[in-house]
Amino acid sequence: MNTDQLEKEALKYGKGLGKLTFRLLFKLIKPFLPIILIIILIFFMLLALIAGVYSAFPNTSGDNKKSPILAGVFEDKAKDKELRDRYYKLCDKYNVIDTWAVNDDPIGPEDGSIYEASSDRPFYPGTKGEYVGELVDSNGQDKRLKLLWGQVHAATLYNTYANSLSQITAQLQEKTAKDLHPYFYYKKSKVITTTTEDEGNTETTVSIVYLLVEAYTIQGHYQYHYRWKTYHYEKSSVTLEELTDIKQVLPNRWQRLENWIKDEYKLNDKPEDLALARTAVWEAGQGFDARTEWLNWLLNNHLSGQYISQAMIPPELIPMFKEAEEKFGIPWWFLAAVAYKESSFNPQAENKATGCYGLMQIAPDNWPVYARRLGFDPDLDKDNPRSQIFVGAYMLKEMGLKNINWNGEWKEQTLDVLAFYGGFRGKDARERCREEYASKIWEFAEMFRVGGVRWPTPGYTTITSSFGWRDHPITGKRTFHEGIDIGAPEGATVISASKGQVTFAGWDKPNNHKKGYGLYITIRDENHLYLYGHLSAIYVKTGDQVNVGDIIGAVGNTGSSTAAHLHFEVRGLSLGGGSGQPIDPLLVLRNAENN
Structure with missing residues (x-):
């Protein structure tokens, strides 16, 4: 073999090795690509x-x-x-x-x-x-x-x-x-x-x-x-x-x-x-x-769409989605899926390139026309989530979501409308829409439809202390109760109200089991952190992934508590602070199943 042939073979081998190395490297980093892209995006932002x-x-x-x-x-x-x-x-x-x-x-x-x-x-x-x-x-x-x-x-x-x-x-x-x-x-x-x-x-x-x-x-x-x-x-x-x-x-x-x-x-x-x-x-x-x-x-809690269920939908929006379902005939869970894909449930989300705005990302030319048609003021109702949901639902209905069999093969029946709503044009619009847009909406819709919220103490629904101001049962001081207390006997089953990841499982005060939350668990999904306090037993560990309804612990009387009960908190992660800010758990549990 002469020198030229050796060089060609070496080059060929080198290219092959390079491709193999690239494939192996890509395979290794593929699971982390969303996080890498987020970091790059935020850096340039x-x-x-x-x-x-x-x-x-x-x-x-x-x-x-x-x-x-x-x-x-x-x-x-x-x-x-x-x-x-x-x-x-x-x-x-x-x-x-x-x-x-x-x-x-x-x-x-x-x-x-x-x-x-x-x-x-x-x-x-x-x-x-x-x-x-x-x-x-x-x-x-x-x-x-x-x-x-x-x-x-x-x-x-x-x-x-x-x-x-x-x-x-x-x-x-x-x-x-x-x-x-x-x-x-x-x-x-x-x-x-x-x-x-x-x-x-x-x-x-x-x-x-x-x-x-x-x-x-x-x-x-x-x-x-x-x-x-x-x-x-x-x-x-x-x-x-x-x-x-x-x-x-x-x-x-x-x-x-x-x-x-x-x-x-x-x-x-x-x-x-x-x-x-x-x-x-x-x-x-x-x-x-x-x-x-x-x-x-984002960096420390990179959930990236993994833990989706009804519980993660901002609770104030669900009644609005359901009202739109009654008015326009499109299931609330489908409308919620479109909103999540379009805006991540942010009523002030704005696409700088197109000017599309709000939960449903309505185009600036369409917004004033349809807002007025539905009785809303285009200026004063621009940030109103109810008006945004109604306009989006109305447009989807008028584009063709009128006679969909929502108990049958609804996914393919919605494809053409989603392609138009999502701005896909050209010969391959349907397939591009299916891959980049519709498939995600269908996935979210299925999770919202079947991934309901569960009451955290099956069989026990008595609320012994509500969210809000109260006289503390131990100190007697006027304090703000950041969750709800659900009365149940010690040892009663505690289940996860949502899908999510366990971020803590253990003692609040390891050196004093009579203080704070006692034995408690926190679980977080895309939008909320859920806290289960005063437990007698824990059946999960930090890092575990849980589904709606999974058994996670047992009711107890640990920590600062006067009787067996579950202290349940919900914190909105988008409201600021490392662990979010408390909202009334009953807003999340309004339509919870109890079995």
């Missing part, structure tokens, strides 16, 4: 956000030319940490400085929908009432709108640059947080639990919760409306107020932030300049906050 801030900064030259301050973006220096900690304290202070209850006595079903505002009769700015001092909405809507450290930092940073200040001062930080702080107005409401004992005796307990009725924030000025609803379980019934819709007060949801930017940064009145500056500040703030909260959550 942060770069884009920072670039957006710079592009909107005023031009500087001569003596005014200086390097911008970007503390806390890529390096975790001690000074950056000190800066963030100061912002955290300011946000904690000013997020609750204007939190007011508009009624003195809690209302019940007989009171109707009193203490709710309208666009021509807002509570802000004049109305005050009893000072609350906490973010206490049982649906967690106030926590979605609270002021975050990144928002204050971005606004302060831009102000420093726009006004040629030499440094970010503590006074400027404080002023910015105070100027941008939210105003929250609540009404006190009742949750009424009625339990019928085996002897026929009826016991009624009433707990007090706060419901957000108005929020004036830099993200918008919103009003919230409710209706009374009763849910029945085996021996119990629960009557509470259920969120029906969220309406904007101002046609431009960004008006407050843009007015502040105009005054502070001394900008002109051109709408496009104000919008550019507002977008730069807002998205930079999201970038700063993403680094410390969202990014950490």
